Amino acid sequence: MHSLTALDQLEAEGIHIMREVAAQFERPVMMYSVGKDSSVLLHLARKAFFPAPIPFPLLHIDTGYKFPEMYEFRDAMVEKIGAKLIVHRNEAAIANGANPFELGTQRCCGFLKTQALLDALAAGAYDCAIGGARRDEERSRAKERVFSFRDKFGQWDPRNQRPELWNVFNGKVNKPESIRAFPLSNWTESDIWDYILREQIPVVPLYFAQKRTMIVRGEQLIPVGSGGAGSLKQEETKEVMCRYRSLGCMPCTGAVLSNATTLEAIVEEMTLVRISERATRVIDHDADGSMETKKREGYF
Amino acid sequence: MSSASANSSPTKDPELVRFSTAGSVDDGKSTLIGRLLFDSGNVYDDHLAALEKSSKGNGQSESTVKGSALSLALLTDGLKAEREQGITIDVAYRYFATNKRRFILADAPGHEQYTRNMATAASTAQVTIILVDAEKGVLNQTRRHAFIAALMGVPRLLVAINKMDLVGYDQKRFEAVRDQFLEFAPKLGIKDLRFIPVSARDGDNIVTASAHMPWHTGSTVMDYLETIYVKGDANLVDFRFPVQYVLRPDAKYRGFTGQIASGMIRPGEEVVVLPSMRKSKVRSIDVFDGAELKHLPEAQPPMSVTLTLEDEIDISRGDMLARPGNVPEIKSQFDALVVWMNDVPMTTTKPYLMRHTTRDTKALINSVAYKIDVNTLGRLPGGILNLNEIGRVSFTTTHSVFLDSYERNRATGSFILIHPETFHTVAAGMVIDRHSKEESLDPSQRNLHTEVSLVTQSEREVRSGRKARTLWLTGLSGSGKSSIARALERKLFEDGVQIYRLDGDNLRHGLNKDLGFSQKDRGENIRRVAEVAKLFNDAGVTVVCAFISPFERDRQQAREIIGTERFVEVFMNTPLEVCEKRDPHGLYRKARSGEIAEFTGVNSPYEAPKMPEISIDTGHLTIEQAVEVLVKAI
Numbered sequence: 001m002h003s004l005t006a007l008d009q010l011e012a013e014g015i016h017i018m019r020e021v022a023a024q025f026e027r028p029v030m031m032y033s034v035g036k037d038s039s040v041l042l043h044l045a046r047k048a049f050f051p052a053p054i055p056f057p058l059l060h061i062d063t064g065y066k067f068p069e070m071y072e073f074r075d076a077m078v079e080k081i082g083a084k085l086i087v088h089r090n091e092a093a094i095a096n097g098a099n100p101f102e103l104g105t106q107r108c109c110g111f112l113k114t115q116a117l118l119d120a121l122a123a124g125a126y127d128c129a130i131g132g133a134r135r136d137e138e139r140s141r142a143k144e145r146v147f148s149f150r151d152k153f154g155q156w157d158p159r160n161q162r163p164e165l166w167n168v169f170n171g172k173v174n175k176p177e178s179i180r181a182f183p184l185s186n187w188t189e190s191d192i193w194d195y196i197l198r199e200q201i202p203v204v205p206l207y208f209a210q211k212r213t214m215i216v217r218g219e220q221l222i223p224v225g226s227g228g229a230g231s232l233k234q235e236e237t238k239e240v241m242c243r244y245r246s247l248g249c250m251p252c253t254g255a256v257l258s259n260a261t262t263l264e265a266i267v268e269e270m271t272l273v274r275i276s277e278r279a280t281r282v283i284d285h286d287a288d289g290s291m292e293t294k295k296r297e298g299y300f
Numbered sequence: 301m302s303s304a305s306a307n308s309s310p311t312k313d314p315e316l317v318r319f320s321t322a323g324s325v326d327d328g329k330s331t332l333i334g335r336l337l338f339d340s341g342n343v344y345d346d347h348l349a350a351l352e353k354s355s356k357g358n359g360q361s362e363s364t365v366k367g368s369a370l371s372l373a374l375l376t377d378g379l380k381a382e383r384e385q386g387i388t389i390d391v392a393y394r395y396f397a398t399n400k401r402r403f404i405l406a407d408a409p410g411h412e413q414y415t416r417n418m419a420t421a422a423s424t425a426q427v428t429i430i431l432v433d434a435e436k437g438v439l440n441q442t443r444r445h446a447f448i449a450a451l452m453g454v455p456r457l458l459v460a461i462n463k464m465d466l467v468g469y470d471q472k473r474f475e476a477v478r479d480q481f482l483e484f485a486p487k488l489g490i491k492d493l494r495f496i497p498v499s500a501r502d503g504d505n506i507v508t509a510s511a512h513m514p515w516h517t518g519s520t521v522m523d524y525l526e527t528i529y530v531k532g533d534a535n536l537v538d539f540r541f542p543v544q545y546v547l548r549p550d551a552k553y554r555g556f557t558g559q560i561a562s563g564m565i566r567p568g569e570e571v572v573v574l575p576s577m578r579k580s581k582v583r584s585i586d587v588f589d590g591a592e593l594k595h596l597p598e599a600q601p602p603m604s605v606t607l608t609l610e611d612e613i614d615i616s617r618g619d620m621l622a623r624p625g626n627v628p629e630i631k632s633q634f635d636a637l638v639v640w641m642n643d644v645p646m647t648t649t650k651p652y653l654m655r656h657t658t659r660d661t662k663a664l665i666n667s668v669a670y671k672i673d674v675n676t677l678g679r680l681p682g683g684i685l686n687l688n689e690i691g692r693v694s695f696t697t698t699h700s701v702f703l704d705s706y707e708r709n710r711a712t713g714s715f716i717l718i719h720p721e722t723f724h725t726v727a728a729g730m731v732i733d734r735h736s737k738e739e740s741l742d743p744s745q746r747n748l749h750t751e752v753s754l755v756t757q758s759e760r761e762v763r764s765g766r767k768a769r770t771l772w773l774t775g776l777s778g779s780g781k782s783s784i785a786r787a788l789e790r791k792l793f794e795d796g797v798q799i800y801r802l803d804g805d806n807l808r809h810g811l812n813k814d815l816g817f818s819q820k821d822r823g824e825n826i827r828r829v830a831e832v833a834k835l836f837n838d839a840g841v842t843v844v845c846a847f848i849s850p851f852e853r854d855r856q857q858a859r860e861i862i863g864t865e866r867f868v869e870v871f872m873n874t875p876l877e878v879c880e881k882r883d884p885h886g887l888y889r890k891a892r893s894g895e896i897a898e899f900t901g902v903n904s905p906y907e908a909p910k911m912p913e914i915s916i917d918t919g920h921l922t923i924e925q926a927v928e929v930l931v932k933a934i
């Protein structure tokens with residue numbers, strides 16, 4: 001007998017949660033956002049059911065503003081493992097030209113992410129959506145349950161959550177109420193990278209440092225050439241060695257200065273970083289507590 | 301993130317330690333947690349900056365120097381609404397790492413009403429840290445926190461005696477508080493108990509040793525967390541594998557997935573399947589390594605694996621694999637300590653859904669033997685449990701469950717109760733080992749083992765959809781017992797309840813026609829009625845009895861025969877004058893004139909019930925209203 005490491009335990013817990021979802025729900029779906037957390041999620045799902053296929057489809061909420069590398073990676077990955085992928089876009093809002101510069105990040109997310117997500121979940125009549133959110137990401141997530149109850153509008157009420165003890169999860173709902181399940185609840189950003197390294201999980205190349213041409217605005221490195229970046233064209237660009245810590249929509253995702261070109265280097269970098277992951281994302285800077293507001297409305 | 305001991309290089313593959321914290325409001329719990337995080341380099345700069353901004357925004361005057369007490373407390377703060385009220389109300393999880401270990405902290409607030417949250421936080425903890433204010437010493441709440449940690453099976457308790465700066469870092473004060481704690485702690489049976497004097501605000505003995513308390517030669521809080529021996533926490537003896545999900549990708553492969561709850565397993569070892577008791581051998585322990593299926597030489601808790609067996613046996617979710625010589629108890633009747641977690645109080649009339657490991661069943665609550673006063677740790681009489689109450693409860697389940705005592709096995713000794721309609725998680729239960737603890741105080745429990753029928757009580761009750769009751773209407777002649785009993789029977793019948801009425805009409809003329817009205821005969825009459833009512837109840841039929849039953853002793857006997865959890869004593873509280881005035885059959889007149897001997901109220905006494913479940917004043921209620929009261933009550 002050997003003693004299990006922290007990663008072994010987190011993996012065991014993640015797989016357990018995946019299987020609970022498959023066992024407890026009629027129509028589960030797994031959110032796949034193509035980022036590093038999604039990559040780990042997908043890996044755990046494969047582990048949970050192999051040699052059987054993953055017993056639920058993957059759902060990508062596409063805002064149309066994702067990095068081209070993400071679309072490429074997504075399609076290649078799904079092809080490779082033979083998973084079923086559903087892509088959902090809020091076509092009406094996209095046709096209306098929804099963008100964060102005119103609407104503000106909050107409202108843009110509201111249309112392209114939250115609304116799209118709620119529509120997609122309703123259209124599929126999914127009773128459970130698995131997400132890759134981690135409790136350490138943001139303050140309001142610290143109290144999130146592993147099985148998070150959502151009312152019939154997909155909304156989250158922090159005061160109306162079920163107590164969760166041991167590893168016993170209560171997924172019973174009166175439809176159209178639903179559950180959001182979070183197998184990575186107890187993982188930190190460091191754990192994610194340690195695990196990706198250990199398991200050699202493929203991730204989008206944007207996570208690795210390389211020379212990129214970026215708009216440098218104060219501390220922020222903003223990608224050039226994204227759909228909505230027209231309003232930024234006066235700003236000066238620079239070629240810098242950088243990488244993305246977190247991947248979202250191009251107009252709202254910043255990069256960080258970094259020389260980490262390998263998984264080992266990223267893991268090393270994680271032990272030194274002084275700034276939280278979310279700080280590199282523009283989206284959370286709107287207002288204090290904005291994540292909580294979005295979550296209440298149905299965001300992941 | 302950087303770590304406490306920046307000089308030593310990080311342990312490769314660190315262990316995980318889960319702990320919870322508890323403390324009364326203002327004991328400094330948030331400050332202590334903030335200190336742990338901050339002094340170990342686990343706070344991001346931008347988080348700290350945001351907190352400093354928001355403490356200013358709150359109009360707080362306290363300084364916002366990095367690491368000041370206020371910001372530290374805010375670090376552990378959660379949701380917006382709660383922040384506005386200045387309180388935290390739920391369990392919040394924190395994650396941090398040092399060079400030695402990875403930590404998961406479940407932080408529960410210290411308010412009176414949050415037993416529920418504390419129990420939740422402690423359910424997975426390997427250590428609980430309890431904060432005590434050195435000035436205030438041990439409070440009721442301290443006792444409660446320690447009790448809950450013990451109840452939830454947390455193997456170690458660290459008592460951090462805080463605000464030592466306010467007592468001049470006085471060793472005597474520390475020892476006095478420690479001794480207060482030791483007065484009650486031994487009876488909680490906590491295996492490992494430690495005390496550390498700290499000043500959370502200034503960081504003394506949190507991560508760095510205190511210069512103010514050289515007399516404390518023990519470890520700091522962080523040292524303690526980094527060095528406790530947690531490897532021994534897992535039960536490696538009793539192999540238990542609750543089957544979670546069955547994999548059948550093709551006709552050849554059949555894999556049983558699950559998380560190993562306890563014990564070790566290797567290929568070739570014999571296993572037995574509960575409840576079918578079929579035996580087989582483990583063919584392989586499978587995991588996926590990202591490229592292909594890998595077979596493991598052994599597996600241990602809490603690994604999530606897939607087992608394949610040598611023989612084709614029908615196994616599904618909710619079954620359990622164990623070793624033939626070491627199986628859990630297979631039970632449909634058992635006792636547990638229960639923490640009630642919902643605003644809606646417990647009911648004993650409808651079954652709850654019980655989830656025990658991966659197994660679901662319906663569970664009826666038979667009775668609550670006693671409640672535990674979490675402040676004094678004394679016992680209170682049973683009844684029903686309300687939010688945040690803890691008690692010893694006896695259950696009957698539709699399907700058998702595979703139980704170990706919680707003391708021995710946290711995974712197979714625990715369960716949750718789910719409300720059958722709202723699906724809320726309403727309670728958490730910890731199975732009591734009948735052999736090691738005293739027998740239930742509930743006398744109805746003693747009969748459970750005499751059951752010989754192949755159809756269990758719970759099965760009947762589940763079929764009839766309710767727990768059958770006996771409504772025992774007692775009162776003077778003319779108090780309205782019979783009219784109300786008849787109306788009630790009609791009403792419940794229409795509501796679809798299986799109901800039968802017993803009164804003098806249908807018993808005195810047949811079964812009891814050999815009996816008169818002497819005290820002795822009245823007693824025998826009531827005894828027989830009670831036995832009949834019990835049989836009806838056993839068959840799932842609710843009974844309404846209408847008998848004068850004037851003697852307390854006889855009614856008490858009926859209660860014992862029928863079972864106190866089924867027996868509902870209803871007192872027809874109508875004054876003698878009213879009854880006599882009504883005199884529907886002219887009996888009072890006859891009694892007064894001496895034509896009837898031993899007539900209750902006239903020449904034989906009526907002992908009014910001292911503590912009836914329901915009391916009905918028929919002088920003021922119509923029959924319909926009285927019926928409504930009774931229908932509501934059951």
Ligand SMILES: Nc1nc2c(ncn2[C@@H]2O[C@H](COP(=O)(O)OP(=O)(O)O)[C@@H](O)[C@H]2O)c(=O)[nH]1
Nearest residue numbers: 325326327328329330331369373463499500501
């Ligand atoms: N003097 C002193 N005050 C402290 C200490 N620890 C916390 N406090 C103060 O006690 C108050 C309550 O602390 P807080 O951490 O919010 O308590 P909680 O309610 O247990 O979370 C705050 O004003 C803290 O600054 C300490 O070690 N010494």
